Amino acid sequence: MIAVLRLGHRKKRDARVTTHVCLAARAFGASKIILSGEKDEKLIKNVEDVVERWGGPFSIEYCKNWRKVIKNWKSKGGEVIHLTMYGLPVQKVIDKLKNDKDKLIVVGSSKVPGEVFELADWNVAVTNQPHSEVSSLAVFLHMFFEGSELEKKFKNAKIKIIPSKKGKKIIELK
């Protein structure tokens, strides 16, 4: 079980990037995203619509208190991995993370409270360069699942793409 916790969402400024974080979480094999920061019903609805059409299982929820989410996760034996450019290189730690513990992957927005670095079991850097929480999350999950996520089948999808050399092929499944 892999869940993603997105910190500090701001409705106006982050709508698209947070949406991309949610979709990348789903596409690369997480089963849940928890949003904190400003509550954004429209964004939640949009992501639920994607799951409805493209399949799941994938759930999205909002939390008021991210500290509680992290602490609960740890108290149940799960591991908390904070993705940050300041952390240890992902290529050096990823093998240690391949175990059976449930994972909560925390991704920040602009300012991540110092407390997150303390609460996390692992602070992991997908490069120590500035880029994006979307790319960090996707590459992390890709390395974690070793590419098997690229073959993932989604359940109860209403539409599906047939890969093609040129052009667009979508089929309706129901």
Next chain:
Amino acid sequence: MIAVLRLGHRKKRDARVTTHVCLAARAFGASKIILSGEKDEKLIKNVEDVVERWGGPFSIEYCKNWRKVIKNWKSKGGEVIHLTMYGLPVQKVIDKLKNDKDKLIVVGSSKVPGEVFELADWNVAVTNQPHSEVSSLAVFLHMFFEGSELEKKFKNAKIKIIPSKKGKKIIELK
């Protein structure tokens, strides 16, 4: 030589996502990004500031005519790879792309003209699921470079992160 062409940038709507595309391109080993769509001096300046502080080489430029960029690239013997959810699975084609030809990686925004699918040598899908041009680009480059991009050293950086278990360590180099 790997360059990225970002199609259809819209100043208001795409500022942050395009910035993330630029930074992911740089962080994961491309040496150049070409933006098309609306000209956005502020975004270009922001990315140049990142290169100035975090190192390069990485260049950013604006083009008025993306068709010309693609056609020029091909006429010089380079390969054009369009990342699209409709394309062939990246895991099936990536080995064929590991050759010495210069690569132009094209990433779209909301609506990519059908012509792009025709002009591209390869239409490649990083999953056939909806997610983000940021995650597609990063995972594609990660697979292309086989993880070596994670060890990339940037030149003439003014600041650098020292990876750490907890907290933030930045050093100034000049």
